[in-house]
Structures are given as C-alpha cells and as structure tokens.
Amino acid sequence: MLNKKELTDKLSDNLIYYRKKAGLTQVQLAEKLNYSDKAISKWERGGSFPDFYVLYELCQLYKIELNDLISNKVDLEKPRKHISRRLITILSTSSVWLLATIIYGVLLIFFQNPPFSWFAFIYAVPISFIVFLILSLIWERKWIPFTALSGVIISIPISIFLSLHLMLDIKNAWFTLIIIIPAEVIAFIAFILKHNISIYKKKNKPLN
Known part of the structure; x- marks a missing residue:
C-alpha cells in the first residue's frame, strides 16, 4: 500500500x-x-x-x-515502448545496408568487379533516410521527422548527381544539387506550420 x-x-x-x-x-x-x-x-x-x-x-x-x-505502469511502459521503437528503426535501416552489401558482393562475384558497383552503398543512404522518415512519421514527434526528411532531401540529389556525373559523364549534372536549398526551406516552413496547427487544435479541443 x-x-x-x-x-x-x-x-x-x-x-x-x-x-x-x-x-x-x-x-x-x-x-x-x-x-x-x-x-x-x-x-x-x-x-x-x-x-x-x-x-x-x-x-x-x-x-x-x-x-x-x-x-506504476507509466514507468514500465514508456521505456519499453521507446526501446522497441528504436530497435525496429535500427533493424530496418540496418537491413538496407545489409541488402546493399549483398548486392555489392553479388556484383563482385558474378560480374568480376564491374565499374561503379560501390554505388550500391551510395543509393543505400537515401533509402535509409526514407525508411527512417517513414518510421519517425509514425512514432516520433517534434523535429525528428524533419531531420529524417532533411536527410532524404540532401541525399537523393547527391546520389543523382554522382550517378549522372560519374556513371554517365554528364558535365552539367550539378544542376540536380540546386533543388536542395529550396526543398529544405519548404520542408522547414511546412513543419513549422504543421507544429503550430497541431498546437492550435490541441488548445481548442473541447473536453469530452
């Protein structure tokens, strides 16, 4: 008692x-x-x-x-829930890199080290951020989804730039990087608006 x-x-x-x-x-x-x-x-x-x-x-x-x-269940459930979510996030993003490693290994073994086989790891970066973004939108609040989205916005144009410049030898491939800054600004404004709208709705939500 x-x-x-x-x-x-x-x-x-x-x-x-x-x-x-x-x-x-x-x-x-x-x-x-x-x-x-x-x-x-x-x-x-x-x-x-x-x-x-x-x-x-x-x-x-x-x-x-x-x-x-x-x-007492608050003390028990909260850490357990956070641990399970972090574990799922780590395992999900790790599986992306495991798949990239497998693809790289297959290319080395069966195609005798083809050029740009290491791009499997380049493409793993934006895919990892996309997985992280999806999970953070489901579970997390505040700025963690914005951090994940920033990673997606930055890594995808860089991956495209490297592909065009190194694999296809396109000289003006740098134009793909221009989108990063305006996309980051738009994403930041969108998250600010979403945060303020969420606060407004909670503040004006009537008691049941």
Missing part, C-alpha cells in the same frame, strides 16, 4: 507524463481546466492534490482511468 509521499510522487509523475503525452504545456492545460498554470505546476511538483472533479476532467481529457494516475 502506498503511503502519502509515494502516492503524491506517483500522481505528480503521472500528471506530467500524461500532459506531455497529450502535447500540452502547463499553460494550455490550465486554460482547459480553468485553473492557473501555477496550480498545474504545484500539482506536478507534488505540492498539493487536484480535487476529485479535476482528476475526473483529466481522465476524460487524456482518455484514461482514474487508477492510471496512481499506477
């Missing part, structure tokens, strides 16, 4: 966890509950308890049960 301090610590930790999971700041949550952000901060520091009706509103907002606010 939890004593008062353990209960307070567990409740404050879970209040922080579920608020961040919902993508809310203390100010945004305070506006939804018609409380001050100082009250939210005090609850999350364990300085006081929210009353029962506030706990009920929080459960409705986060779509959880009251018992979830004082349970």
Whole structure:
C-alpha cells in the first residue's frame, strides 16, 4: 500500500507524463481546466492534490482511468515502448545496408568487379533516410521527422548527381544539387506550420 509521499510522487509523475503525452504545456492545460498554470505546476511538483472533479476532467481529457494516475505502469511502459521503437528503426535501416552489401558482393562475384558497383552503398543512404522518415512519421514527434526528411532531401540529389556525373559523364549534372536549398526551406516552413496547427487544435479541443 502506498503511503502519502509515494502516492503524491506517483500522481505528480503521472500528471506530467500524461500532459506531455497529450502535447500540452502547463499553460494550455490550465486554460482547459480553468485553473492557473501555477496550480498545474504545484500539482506536478507534488505540492498539493487536484480535487476529485479535476482528476475526473483529466481522465476524460487524456482518455484514461482514474487508477492510471496512481499506477506504476507509466514507468514500465514508456521505456519499453521507446526501446522497441528504436530497435525496429535500427533493424530496418540496418537491413538496407545489409541488402546493399549483398548486392555489392553479388556484383563482385558474378560480374568480376564491374565499374561503379560501390554505388550500391551510395543509393543505400537515401533509402535509409526514407525508411527512417517513414518510421519517425509514425512514432516520433517534434523535429525528428524533419531531420529524417532533411536527410532524404540532401541525399537523393547527391546520389543523382554522382550517378549522372560519374556513371554517365554528364558535365552539367550539378544542376540536380540546386533543388536542395529550396526543398529544405519548404520542408522547414511546412513543419513549422504543421507544429503550430497541431498546437492550435490541441488548445481548442473541447473536453469530452
């Protein structure tokens, strides 16, 4: 059985966890509950308890049960979920490089080291970023998808440039690199807009 301090610590930790999971700041949550952000901060520091009706509103907002606010499962599930996601991401991107290595080996064995066989590794770079981007869009928030998209935007034109310049001997292949800067700017603006729209929707989402 939890004593008062353990209960307070567990409740404050879970209040922080579920608020961040919902993508809310203390100010945004305070506006939804018609409380001050100082009250939210005090609850999350364990300085006081929210009353029962506030706990009920929080459960409705986060779509959880009251018992979830004082349970230990947050501590157990969060690291486990992050570990499994990272493991899947690592295995997925590693499989791209494994495939590139296999292709390179096959070319060496059966075609007696054909020219540009090492391009298997060049093309593995943008493919790895594409895999990383897809997984980050599914699981991650904030700027990780933007980082993955930046890798895609940079690596694809460079791969095309190397292919045109080295394999096909096209002298003006550098024009493929021009797209990188405007594409990066557009991607950055798009992520800023998406982030602001997401905050606006969460801020104006009515309580159930």
